[in-house]
Amino acid sequence: MIDFCLVGAGFIGPVHAANLSAHPRARLTWVVDLNLSAGKALTEQYGARSTSDLAEALADPNVHAVIICTPPRTHTPIIEAAARAGKAIFCEKPIDLDLAKVDACGVALGRTNAPFCVGFNRRFDPTHRALHDAIRAGEIGRPEMLILSSRDPEISPPDYVAAMPYGIFYDTMIHDFDMVRWLLADEPVEIYARTACMLDAKQNPHRDPDTAMVVLRMAGGALVHVNSSFRAVYGYDQRIEAFGENGMLISGNQQPTTVEHHGKDGIRRDPLLYFFIDRYAESYKRELDAFVQALEAGTAPPIGFDDGRRALMIAEAGVRSAKTGVPVAL
Amino acid sequence: MIDFCLVGAGFIGPVHAANLSAHPRARLTWVVDLNLSAGKALTEQYGARSTSDLAEALADPNVHAVIICTPPRTHTPIIEAAARAGKAIFCEKPIDLDLAKVDACGVALGRTNAPFCVGFNRRFDPTHRALHDAIRAGEIGRPEMLILSSRDPEISPPDYVAAMPYGIFYDTMIHDFDMVRWLLADEPVEIYARTACMLDAKQNPHRDPDTAMVVLRMAGGALVHVNSSFRAVYGYDQRIEAFGENGMLISGNQQPTTVEHHGKDGIRRDPLLYFFIDRYAESYKRELDAFVQALEAGTAPPIGFDDGRRALMIAEAGVRSAKTGVPVAL
Amino acid sequence: MIDFCLVGAGFIGPVHAANLSAHPRARLTWVVDLNLSAGKALTEQYGARSTSDLAEALADPNVHAVIICTPPRTHTPIIEAAARAGKAIFCEKPIDLDLAKVDACGVALGRTNAPFCVGFNRRFDPTHRALHDAIRAGEIGRPEMLILSSRDPEISPPDYVAAMPYGIFYDTMIHDFDMVRWLLADEPVEIYARTACMLDAKQNPHRDPDTAMVVLRMAGGALVHVNSSFRAVYGYDQRIEAFGENGMLISGNQQPTTVEHHGKDGIRRDPLLYFFIDRYAESYKRELDAFVQALEAGTAPPIGFDDGRRALMIAEAGVRSAKTGVPVAL
């Protein structure tokens, strides 16, 4: 049984808490949150202990691993403290928004033996993974083009947007940049990005990019397109298309049921799942299970620090391209 | 160039006239209709001659073939006259509604060498034929169950219904009975049918069955289900499903475009093609071409008199089952 | 927290045990199985107690409810014992194979106040339920035809088949008969059934029907078709189609992923889920949750004894029709 300390009880924290609680060999032992009442809601539900003091939880020798769900800019000190305390670390993406901070954190982490995993959960989505495995199995031969559509149904609240300018790169497409690296087993050498503000001033008061198109050129020659939007009113739109010398693979969207309604106006099916937590419910479970299995086996967690660093590097270069209007070499 | 005399300018007549006119090796020479103005509309469009006197057209030695599109109860004397005149005959289904009359006509026809084809056009639909060919090629092994959905968007006008009671068997499902024989290359040994009047008295004043379910048992053991309705408000619904020892084949519906609309309320595609003439446009062309090719080659037309007779026999037995409530042996 | 005693550790027992263990307000306390080692496997996994003596478990005053997963012919004495002991009862379908025994059991049960639920889990499948709710909401107006395809990928082992002749009615289509009643909120007045043995003597040594087609006529006039097979090599095929005056609703099949592969030979998607426990994983969870909620609220469980009895009655009449070859009135 592996005891976890969850740091950050808001947003994605409860998802991890529920998955820990349902895992046969993991247990939620501590919840750390500056907002004690947020932490207590979780601890009461799952029978864990609550504190606002990270050090108190890290001092518990029973705690084997830490899950970091706080805002991105707070991640690196928590990572470093947890590593010093000899805990295994599962950190939500992005590691941080500042590459220099990430590099310093990587150095500190490297001085310890703390196992580290970054939460690019999409790698564990059964459909995306089936596409990945089919590419690896050579079903389409060499991949030549990759197209990712990555669209949220809504923009984040203004304060969240204010805290992370160009979040469409740092928070959203960073998932896609990781997928590109993972799916193609290759690194990009150049990125070109164009953005737009399509939402009105009420929805997007900070005029942060809410729409983006990206082209990546990979070291191996493949061309990649990513598009993103914060206004897919029809639901959470998450598609991947891999085109290769011998065919094409498509990872399609997900709907709650398979019901078809045939009426005078046409054939209607369910809208897409709307919320990312519903769409990726299974991948959140599976990434945690993979992390637990790695800790049990003493092997490296599935997605390492360098994976987190490289996805951030691509996001940052994308922002530079979007701001300057010219491609940026990587 | 094969010269045709079209008998019956209404309803399906214009479809055949247009297809003849577009055929590179066929020509519409005569249109025979008691209603001279109906005939003239066609002849003016396609440059043919018009008459209300069948004998006049049959006397033309240039006429090679006759296409019979008049109401079913008038078919047999026309067939016999055309056969006596030495013409090849393409007759719309059903040959007649009365098996005794059909048998007598068959005897008369047999005394001549007139090539004869009955217009079960669905055998020439590309999708249904692909399913047929896949069965023949053994893709699902021995067929074990066959399910046909055969639904019209509307009931025929009251006078048409009055002229052909139980038309859902004689006019609609007779197509399906032919498909069953053709797809399975087998004959039914028993039929069970249940019908209902679901339309209201205004739409269906004669209270003729507008809804039907049929189960057939085939000599080879396969079980077959056919369902039919005159109220598929969502369009002309024509599906076939063949289930066998090694898999299943489905011939699906047709829509005018592939457009998908994704909105808040779900994903919407076009309604089905609404009119049978649109849905089966290609099969009408191809059956005529197959008939022309058979005449050119001097081979038997693709769907013979006996095919027409057997489909009628099944329809008649189905009506008896529907009326008595018990299965009827064939 | 509601404590459960599970009776019958084989087959579907482990599914209920896992769902109980994951339920936030239920607990597996006892496992009763004549085969102690089967029971122990479950109890070790979930921390319950194991016995081969039903009475021992029923004597535990902490036990609130009993889940019966033994073979059908053993259900009624267990139901009666559990009812006498004042336990709530969740019984797998069918209640029994003999209507007289079921009626006697119903009388015995009626003398107690024991809450009773029969496990027609398909009512809780999200897609089937969405179709049900759409019918109730009037989306297709009055239902006129209902078509259910209910096909297993394999036949049960010979001893299982020997223990339940005509199991395609009593074990498989009994689900569909329940769905028909539930979806249409109506009762059948007549059933016609035809069966076949399509599997070879090795797969089906008892020559029990492995293929079936059924037509039901409902009191309200709707026509219903059910087809079933024990050889859907392409996976667990479970479809429902409801046709009504204003349209059609289809509950389609389920696949593990949405991946599409486009190659020279065509477009390929995943095969269907193969195992009923995968296909209906969610419905098993939801039916148990509904049972727990009913116990907590003190309301009637969602699917009553009479529902189990009526589905059996339809199955039995279907068997009589299949044996005699004529429709049977209900």
Next chain:
Amino acid sequence: MIDFCLVGAGFIGPVHAANLSAHPRARLTWVVDLNLSAGKALTEQYGARSTSDLAEALADPNVHAVIICTPPRTHTPIIEAAARAGKAIFCEKPIDLDLAKVDACGVALGRTNAPFCVGFNRRFDPTHRALHDAIRAGEIGRPEMLILSSRDPEISPPDYVAAMPYGIFYDTMIHDFDMVRWLLADEPVEIYARTACMLDAKQNPHRDPDTAMVVLRMAGGALVHVNSSFRAVYGYDQRIEAFGENGMLISGNQQPTTVEHHGKDGIRRDPLLYFFIDRYAESYKRELDAFVQALEAGTAPPIGFDDGRRALMIAEAGVRSAKTGVPVAL
């Protein structure tokens, strides 16, 4: 009846000849081809006259319109000669590969009153047009992103490629650039393009780009992505996706039948139509009909000289971007 002179009997010429011949109010009168035997094949089939001398055909006062199907670099003198002869002109795309020549031709054409139409047939594809009309009808509100996949199953023969370097822009994506303008009713202000040679030296001996990704920024703010390949082994892949403030519209691919095969390995449907002439058969018919109707009505043909020029301008800018690696302003 409108008499046509077809110039260029190879490649797409026979498609237009067949459509002319089937059109109720058009007629193929002359075929002009330097290769007399190519022209004669067509004239024999359709009963027209054949010549290798354009002037001879243009001197025929019965000729009302000219269809130009020769290689692109030969178009402008034919356009100019036809215009001087007072003929209406239908010219295949691209008008030419050299913008200066096109501009000079435009000036010459402007001195006459010759009606002119450029053959961007995709505007007449029923599915693409339905998407266009839905955008215009406001079904997705303001379009924000447009994504076009435009992939051929094979590269052209080496001599064809040698005659038109960067043909993936000038010959293939020029269609998409026209579609972008038409669908969005807007002009691009910037283009960024990246290309690759993915085919091997045997298939693509001239190492001309066979794979491309493009991003366009429109004057109105929308972002556009186009991708193209000459190796879609799975068939002719032609999709358009329009994303807007209120939803998304997708124009999907086309298959010859709707047959689904369910087997152990999954669910298989037909491959896509392979040949552009099959995929766009209907659009070639409809564009010609629209041209005929415009001539009859005396209105401007549906796609003007300026449309041809602007699409070429975008293609040319795209080539410059692909060569320099930086975005090019338009």
